[in-house]
Amino acid sequence: MYIRRKKYPSGNVGIIVVEKISGKMKELTTIGIAKSDEEVEALVKRGQEWIDREQQRRHPRLDLFGEERIRFERERMNAERLLNSITNIAIDGADLILDKVFDNVGFDRIEDDIFRKLVKARLSYPASKSATVEYLKNHFDDDVSLSKIYRYLDKLSDSQHSIAQDISVGHTRKILGGHIGVLFYDVTTLYFESDYEDELRKTGFSKEGRHKNPQIILGLLVSIGGYPLAYCIHEGNKYEGHTMLPVVTEFVRRYKLEDFIVVADSGLMNSDNVAELEANGYKYIIGAKIKTESKKIKEWILSQPKIDCQMVEYDKGDGKRLLVGYTDDRARKDAYNREKGLRRLEKAYRRGTLTKENINKRGYNKFLTMEGDVKVSIDYDKLETDAKWDGLKGYLTNTDIPASQVYAAYHNLWHVEQAFRISKSKIEIRPMFHFTRRRIEAHICICFVALKVYKELERLLKLTGINMSVDKVLALAQSIVTIQITLPQNKHTISRTMLMKRHQCIAPLFSDDFWVTR
Known part of the structure; x- marks a missing residue:
């Protein structure tokens, strides 16, 4: 029956x-x-x-x-x-967390739903704009057309870029106790899947080995802890050393910074940059190119005893100090890398594949010498000279802080490197498939905000003792769903985010009380 x-x-x-x-x-x-x-x-x-x-x-x-x-x-x-009675199931666990972090930083001041969705998508499902449309539809039943996203990128104004940077700087100041203190600057290159250049996308020396692809240079300014402060983009063939001073000067002027130190790698510095830093009254700590110092200074450096973790100081006058440190670990690494490079050169030499095109100053080709017009050989005397510098690292500064603090500040440059790694591997800032300057700038702005949200979530996890990485938290949260039920009699809708046993380690992130005092 x-x-x-x-x-x-x-x-x-x-x-x-x-x-x-x-x-x-x-x-x-x-x-x-x-x-x-x-x-x-x-x-x-x-x-x-x-x-x-x-x-x-x-x-x-x-x-x-x-x-x-x-x-x-x-x-x-x-x-x-x-x-x-179930009317909808949304796979939105990661989205709910990112919404809270987005608002916690203060980006909700930018009242644009498309902007919010694109930032969150860079963190939970980084993909092309076309794939992002499918992601929003499949996970949230959200019909955002691709043409609407492109129109938004085209109209993303400079004022919106400025607001996003102001929010990031203001929040960073707050979590650092009101004082930024140290500015770390570095650059990277971002390539395009294209064969054509324009006024912005140009071929140049690629840090990713994509020398045939047009690229842009991205400069990033971060604070201690790796919190992003400002960024700049430049033509792909521009000398990276010319990118730092404009962004630092504009940042200092805009936010009225005082009593700060600029930290940068030696590759970004030349005598003109150092002179301009000093002319502006900026304090700095930069990597010193000790092998290109004067003969007198080089002899002094090599005459110092090599004691592990010990630093010596040379007064260069006019308030400039050259600090030179030595570590056994660095010495072993330098020796290993040199031997590895030598074996590569010797292998090529035996095969007869070394040509004058190999003669340049990059990598271990510096140990090659050319005799006449055709014969290329390995200069073993250069190897012996180079070995004398194993384990040595120099730092140039015009500050009066102790040597240990100079060392610590410089080696915090890894925060910028980590920010670039997050941007490239987690947020997937490149390769870029946009071709107009406006859309490229909009894409970089969205990725900049996504990086700030990522770093803020990382900070909150550490602060609250949730011993998991951001990536693991978001991956676990992507198995959390919100169920929507419509009652048949009164048509009232009830929503409930379903946390299973395996989700208890991140359950605090779904409590409103967690975000009240953060």
Whole structure:
């Protein structure tokens, strides 16, 4: 026996109990005629009760667990009604966390829903804009057209870039106790999957080995802890040393910084840059090119005893100090790398594949020398000279802080390197498939904000003792769903984010109380 719903020409629905006997369907009884969905559900329930009574009449039995069985059956029917009331399931665990962090930093000041969605997508599902559209549709049933995203990128104004930077700087100042103190600057290159250059995308020396692809140079200014402060983009063939001073000067002017130190790698510095830093009254710590110092200074450096983790100081006058440190670990690494490079050169030499094109100052080709116009050989005297510098690292500064603090500040440059690694591997800032300057700038701005959100979530995890990386938290959160149920009688909608046992380690992130004091 089972319940059949019979629809009449009038639109009403008859609820009938039928039974298949000898291959033919027989109507046993009509429970009633329903005019609405609510009446249908009520009659179906009555029909099921009629079937239960009829089966009990036909097959009477001693039921020792009748009340319990009825409770179980009622529980099952209630569960089925509940499941039938589900109107939406969103895979939004990571999205809910990123929403909270986004607002916690203060980016909710930018009242643009597309901007928020693109930033969160860079962190939870970094992909092309076309793939982002599919992600939003599949996970959130959110119909954002690709053309709408492109129109948004085209109109993303310079003022919005400035607001995003102001928010990032303001939040960073707050978490650092109101004082930024140290500015770390470095650059990287971002390539394009294209064969054509324009006024911005140009071929140049690529840090990623993509020398044939047009690229841009991205400069990034971060604070201690790696929190992004400002960025700049330049033509792909521009000398990276010319990118730092404009962005630092503009940042200092805009935010009225005082008592700060600029820290940068030696590759970004030349005598003109150092002179300009001093002319502006900036304090700095930069990597020193000790092998290109004057003969007198080089002799002094090599005459110093090499004691592990010890630093010596040379007064260069005019307030400039040259600090030279030595470590056994660096010495072993320098020797290993040189031997590795030598073996590569010797292998090429034996094969006869060394040519004058190999003669340059990069890498271990510096140990080659050219005799006449055709013969290239390895200069082993250069190897012996180079070995004298193993383990030595120089730092140039015009500050008066202790040598240990100079060392610590310079080696915090890894925060910028980490920021670039996050941008490239987690946020997937490149390769870029945009071709207009406006869209390129908009894409960089979105990735800059995504990096800030990433670093803020990383800070909160450490602060609250959640011993997991940002990547693991977001990966786990992507298995969390929010279920939406619409009650059949009053049409009221209830939503519930479902945290399973495996999610308890990140459960605090889904509590409103967690974000009240952060």
